[in-house]
Amino acid sequence: MSRERIPEVERLRGIAFLAVVLQHSIAHYTVEPGMTTGDGILMAVLLMATKFAVPVFIFITGMVLFYNDKGPLHYGRFIQRRFGDIYIPFAVWTLITLLINNRFNPTQAEDWKYLGGVLLTGKSSSHFWYIIMLFQFYLLYPLFRSAILGIKERWGWRTQLTILLLSGLLYVGLTGVISDIGRWMGSLDIPVWSELFTTYADRNALYYFFYFALGAAAGLYHTSWKKWIQKARTGIWLIFLFLFGWMLIQAVNEIRSAENGAITFYSLSLLRPMMSVFLISSILVMYDVTGWICRQGGARVNSILT
Template sequence: MGKPRIEEWTQLRALAFLAIVMQHSIAEYIYRADIEQVDSIMLTMVYHLTRFGTPTFVFLSAVLLFYNYDGKMNYYQFIRKRLRDVYVPFLCWTVIYWLYVHVFSPSFWQKGGQDWGTLLRELLIPQNGYQLWFINMIMQFYIFFPVFAAVYRSVNGKLQSLHERTRSRSVFAIIACTGIGYFALLYLSYHQMGSWAEALGRPWSDLLEYRSYSFLMYGFYFVIGAVCAANIGKWRTWCTKLLPWSGLVFLGMYIRLGSDVLRGSGEVVNLNISTYLKPATFIIIMAQMLLLYGLLIMMQGRNKIFLRLLSWIGRYSFGGYLVHALIIYVIANFTRPLALGGNHLRFALLTFMLTVAASLGISYMLSRTPGAGWIVGAKKRSQQRKTTEESDNRSESRVFLIANNR
């Protein structure tokens, strides 16, 4: 018997997936030469509502692993499952995106098909399937997870022997110390490491240039994932109690980030000003993540149709994540020749809706085909498994445990 599952994680993953698709839909339109200033500002405002997307995927990846592997683990079986369910789909989709961008373009054949070497680069630094960088980053975490799991078990074991108030204070101290250290790392990354990369020779300059691909640059989200996994009841209580404060912090940082981007951009908006590795972006991400988690807890048992929709989206979000950039490419083939005038915001929203529907539909269909695990990281579930999950879901509101094992 596996651990009981609670839909809030699946629902949070759905929101993160929707946020990422919105980001990429906006990026397709906000840099076009004919965009009007009003649309640029509106798209920037919408963009800063979505910054929690990828870090939330990191958080969920960590919390699922720490929750499900809180005891001894077989490393061979563990890494084999991650390679099969995560890395193999990455390889398949890397080839698909490369074929779409290179082989199906006239320039590839004009060069005599000599661009095959770029495929190897795509496996290391994905550009065609631009969202696939996340897979390479999270695989680093999987490789070193046994070390993190051992530390987690050791620290958690010591915390469990403490009095409840002392244990809570100790957890807050861990969060505060790691948060301060992470904030300092982001400050150096955003303000200093660029100049360091210019001064240093290879390979150090390359490591600094592509530092956003390193799992270390997302370390704090792994830490709070471990904190959540250790005591879901406390985590839920904290998120609900912090709702007013997380909402206020999010609102303040939302205004701050929008102002920074608009002030720092020229004629064309530069969304890279609010990169994930900017300290201010880290604050808004944490505030929004806690805000959304708390709201999901408050909504459990209410708005059942909406929550069921989120659960369904979250269930097929990994496959949707893999395919969604291809859908945006296809839509762009029709929209890029058009003179959109003042309709960039409308087209961005339309692209978002079409991409969500198409990518989830493709993920759903592929998940029900033989060999689905090699393509979208999901196996076709039997009716018995579905019945078991439905039974688990009905009992979720009566327990303070969580799980979500893909």
């Protein structure tokens, strides 16, 4: 049986949902004709303010799983539930998307092959990649669970914290060598595996693992996590605001130097070292924000976000 719900998580999920919607709205307008440099800069500000969405969702996944984890893991039932709650809706909307875009004709054998491919890769639309990436965490949960709970049982909290910090540094370093890993894996030409690190590297769960691990730590030590967020509030916000400004400058320079007035945000890609540090800080800031909303936001705001 699940434990009592974490109120901050419900508000955090609501805010992240709204951020995802805004991100995709921004993506639509970047390619609309008539967009100016000023429009691009405004969109860059909005995009930076919503970049936390994907890492926060991964963080929430890890937090909720480990917060509710007790007793033996029944992997079959665990996967069956996630398959019904997450993958089936994804499959239904994949088919709807293909039908709307005239990409699927049930009388054509090739279209069935294409449907099978996009159900495995999330390539039917730009936003479906996330489900494919997220579901890997559920499939690999026994491995994450064994490693994280093993660390918890074997070592004290100081060592656990050190391991968490080192894994964070490892993750930031990892995002800096993704291209090198992709070239190496591509040269090996291993079916499926090479593609996971090249064509589909953006949905490889390995490249998002720290957000899940951070969520696991917050779930296992929920009370201590909340106290630490409050205690470290000033430092967290200063780091977040500094990185927000620094990354925004990169985006503005990119927009101003773009050829033919094209609006692009390559400098704000998720899988970059400085962006990963910013996203980690944004998770901490958004958790602090939702804690404030729970306490001071009022019944109406809390109800809407929930």
